[in-house]
Amino acid sequence: MTAQYPTTWRRPHQIVPDRRLRIALQIGVLVYLALAFSTVEVNWQRVTEGMERGQRFIMGFLQPDFTSRWRDISQGLIESLTMTLTSTVVGVLISVPIGIGAARNLVPRPVYLVCRAIVAVSRSLQEVIVAIFLVAMFGFGPFAGFLTLTFATIGFIAKLLADDIEEIDETQAEAIRATGATWFQLLDYAIKPQIMPRLIGLSLYRLDINFRESAVIGIVGAGGIGATLNTSIDRYEYDSAGAILLIIIAIVMVAEYSSSYLRKFLQ
Amino acid sequence: MSDISMLPADWSLRSRAKRIAIWMGWLALVALFVWCWQIMTETTIWAFVWDAPRQAQDIGGRMLPPEWGYLPELMQPLWDTLNIATLGTIGGVIMAVPVALLAARNTTPSATFLRPIALFIIVASRSINSLIWALLLVTIIGPGLLAGIIAIALRSIGFIGKLFYEAIEETDPKQIEAILATGAGPAQVLTYGVVPQVMPALWGISVFRWDINIRESAILGLVGAGGIGLKLNASMATLAWDQVAVILLLILATVVVSEWVSAVIRRTII
Numbered sequence: 001m002t003a004q005y006p007t008t009w010r011r012p013h014q015i016v017p018d019r020r021l022r023i024a025l026q027i028g029v030l031v032y033l034a035l036a037f038s039t040v041e042v043n044w045q046r047v048t049e050g051m052e053r054g055q056r057f058i059m060g061f062l063q064p065d066f067t068s069r070w071r072d073i074s075q076g077l078i079e080s081l082t083m084t085l086t087s088t089v090v091g092v093l094i095s096v097p098i099g100i101g102a103a104r105n106l107v108p109r110p111v112y113l114v115c116r117a118i119v120a121v122s123r124s125l126q127e128v129i130v131a132i133f134l135v136a137m138f139g140f141g142p143f144a145g146f147l148t149l150t151f152a153t154i155g156f157i158a159k160l161l162a163d164d165i166e167e168i169d170e171t172q173a174e175a176i177r178a179t180g181a182t183w184f185q186l187l188d189y190a191i192k193p194q195i196m197p198r199l200i201g202l203s204l205y206r207l208d209i210n211f212r213e214s215a216v217i218g219i220v221g222a223g224g225i226g227a228t229l230n231t232s233i234d235r236y237e238y239d240s241a242g243a244i245l246l247i248i249i250a251i252v253m254v255a256e257y258s259s260s261y262l263r264k265f266l267q
Numbered sequence: 268m269s270d271i272s273m274l275p276a277d278w279s280l281r282s283r284a285k286r287i288a289i290w291m292g293w294l295a296l297v298a299l300f301v302w303c304w305q306i307m308t309e310t311t312i313w314a315f316v317w318d319a320p321r322q323a324q325d326i327g328g329r330m331l332p333p334e335w336g337y338l339p340e341l342m343q344p345l346w347d348t349l350n351i352a353t354l355g356t357i358g359g360v361i362m363a364v365p366v367a368l369l370a371a372r373n374t375t376p377s378a379t380f381l382r383p384i385a386l387f388i389i390v391a392s393r394s395i396n397s398l399i400w401a402l403l404l405v406t407i408i409g410p411g412l413l414a415g416i417i418a419i420a421l422r423s424i425g426f427i428g429k430l431f432y433e434a435i436e437e438t439d440p441k442q443i444e445a446i447l448a449t450g451a452g453p454a455q456v457l458t459y460g461v462v463p464q465v466m467p468a469l470w471g472i473s474v475f476r477w478d479i480n481i482r483e484s485a486i487l488g489l490v491g492a493g494g495i496g497l498k499l500n501a502s503m504a505t506l507a508w509d510q511v512a513v514i515l516l517l518i519l520a521t522v523v524v525s526e527w528v529s530a531v532i533r534r535t536i537i
Contacts, residue, residue, distance in 0.1 A: 036350040039412065046409035054407040082303035089300050124519060128398065128486045132503065137322040139315035142307050216396040219490065226399070233402055241403070245395060252394035 053236070060238030061245065069232060069240040076228035077247065079142045080214040083224055087146045088207045091153025096199070098154060099161030100187070105173075106165060115158070122155025131217040142223030149210045149217075156209070160202050161195065168194045204259040211255060215248050329508035337510045341498060341517055347412055348494035348521070351487065352480040355419025359480075360473050362420060363427035370428060371435035373443075374461060385428075393425030397483045401492040415492035419480050426479070427472050434468035435461060470536050478529035485518045 066073070101107050101115035130151055134144040168191060176190040218226025225244060232240040281289070368374045370385035400418035408414055443460035451459065488496020495514060502510040 032353075036354055039347060039350055040354070040416065041411065042413050043409060043411070047413075050407040050409055057403065057407060078306060082307040085303045086300060086307055089296070124522060126482055126486055126518075128489065129515065129518075133326070136326060137319040139312055141310055141312075143311040143316065146307060212394060212396060216398050219398055219402065229399065230402065233406055236406070245399075249391050249394045253390055256390070 053238075056236075057238040057242065060240075061242035063239060064243035064246050065237075065239035066243045069228070069237065069243075072228045072231070073225070073240070073244060073247070076218070076223075076225035076244075079145075080211065080218075080224035080226075083142045083145045083149060083214050084207060084211045087149035088153060088203060088210050090146075091150040091206070091210075092157055092199075092203050094150070095154045095157035095161065099158040100165065100191075102158055102162035103165035105168075105170070106183075106187075106191070115162070119155050119159045119162070122151055123159065125151075127152050127213050127217060128220055131220050131222040135221045140221045140223070145214060145217050145222035145224050148222055149213060152213065153206050153210065156206055157199075157202055161199060164195050164198050165191060201263045204262060208252065208255045208259055212248075212252060326508055329506075330512040332509065333512035333516065334507075334509040335513060337513045338517070341495060341514065344488070344493075344495040344498050345517065345521065348484050348488075348496075349481065351412060351415040351419055351484040351492075351494050352477060352525075355416045355484065356423055356473060356477040356480050358416060358420030359423025359427055359476065360469070363424045363431060364469070366424060366428045367431035367435060368457075370432040373438070373440070374435055374457065385432075389425045389428045389432075391425070392421060392423075393429065395422070397422035397480075398486065398490060401487045402490045405491045410491035410493070412493040415484060415487045415494055418487060418492060419484055422483070423476050423480065426476055430472045431465070431469055434465050434472070438464045467536050471533050474529045474532045474536075478525050481525040482522050485521070 098115050098118055101111050102119055104112055107115075127148055131144065131148040134147050134151075138144045138147065172194065173186060173190040176186050181189065214224040215226045215229065218224040218228070219230045221227070225248065229241060229244045232238075232244065279286075366385050366388050369376070369381045370389060372378065372382070375382045375385070397418045400421050401414055404414040404418050408417070438461055442464065443456055446456050446460040484494050484496075486496045486499070488494045488498065489500050491497070495518060499511065499514045499518075502508075502514060
């Protein structure tokens with residue numbers, strides 16, 4: 001008796017090899033999806049009423065009105081752009097020491113833990129929630145937005161910088177240490193040349209993110225183009241809202257292309 | 268030929284002109300910063316700024332102790348928030364996959380015409396935050412979960428589309444060639460050559476985005492798009508800071524759990 005070998009090949013399942021567990025998981029997912037869908041109540045009457053507004057919004061997007069609200073738009077844009085630049089600069093300045101402190105190979109353990117804790121707090125709080133609190137504390141306007149973006153920048157830059165420092169080429173650091181260099185000389189001659197291009201790249205990337213975020217935190221009162229956008233949507237002025245969205249998209253696109261060009265130029 | 272006296276006595280990394288250019292660059296940045304700072308702080312009321320520590324103390328005092336009795340009431344909005352994130356992610360993946368196929372250089376049917384359109388969709392979706400999408404959708408289709416789901420889905424297209432088209436462009440051309448050599452049509456090349464190679468990447472990207480979407484859907488309620496943000500908005504409007512504290516802790520816990528779940532799933536897939 002020869003063993004019965006299958007004549008066709010079937011690719012074995014890779015993620016969940018056990019058949020029973022796989023079926024249980026699939027049923028579980030289906031049940032969840034059915035439950036999730038059932039909680040979505042759609043008021044179709046409201047939707048049909050809204051369709052007309054949606055159409056007007058798309059028309060507004062196609063025929064944007066830059067002129068009639070231009071004063072508000074330019075005011076919001078200036079606030080957003082100045083907020084973006086100042087918060088990125090200050091955020092990077094603060095995050096460099098924190099990033100160095102959060103690198104395990106450079107500092108004693110207590111400093112490392114404190115800096116990593118700062119990074120974790122900054123990263124786990126959503127920008128909009130931070131903005132709500134800072135608006136409550138510092139009043140409406142771009143200053144609260146500046147503080148929000150600075151705070152968010154610290155977590156982002158410090159974490160990526162620290163990870164980069166931990167991954168540097170240790171032999172170069174050792175060579176500098178062997179000359180009897182102090183800790184600051186080690187930083188200046190062994191660490192800085194290795195991470196500077198990355199730091200510049202990260203800062204440019206964060207500049208881009210901060211601009212996008214500055215368009216959002218205005219909704220909760222932290223100044224910038226988001227406040228203008230919020231007002232124009234509240235007033236159902238979709239042609240102005242379309243203009244603002246187009247400006248945001250254009251600036252993000254310009255920022256993306258110029259930052260990748262600048263990074264290539266600097267490296 | 269190589270006369271040692273011709274070389275400069277001191278070694279330096281960059282030439283003099285380059286050093287001056289770099290310093291000029293830094294100077295320009297400082298000047299720009301000062302200028303921007305002045306414009307930005309023109310309307311700042313400094314009395315509020317100096318008052319901030321007292322305000323912070325006041326809010327902090329009102330937040331403690333958190334009103335834990337509020338927690339059961341938050342379970343339904345929390346469930347809604349999870350559903351917004353999950354259904355929004357699924358919607359985003361469904362829309363992002365065709366966009367990514369059009370955007371990837373090796374699968375796009377027309378690199379001159381369709382590819383730029385797909386890339387524009389990706390950039391446009393990424394540059395507009397989900398809160399702005401929600402703001403728009405709430406005025407169009409009314410407040411509720413649906414607006415939140417669509418907002419999350421529209422926002423996810425850009426992220427998933429970008430990462431996924433990069434994954435498609437990185438596929439191994441040899442495997443595709445092998446399928447082509449059997450005489451397969453374009454659809455067969457896609458299903459047997461491309462899909463098996465990019466499937467793990469798609470799962471990883473989707474789970475990653477789901478994790479981000481949980482954070483984003485937590486605040487969508489601020490503009491009326493359902494979920495726990497609605498409760499946050501209501502509690503803040505009534506200045507019930509002890510309830511706000513409970514909501515924020517719950518959001519934080521959800522984010523941490525979802526991050527852990529997504530990390531576990533991605534580790535098993537990849």
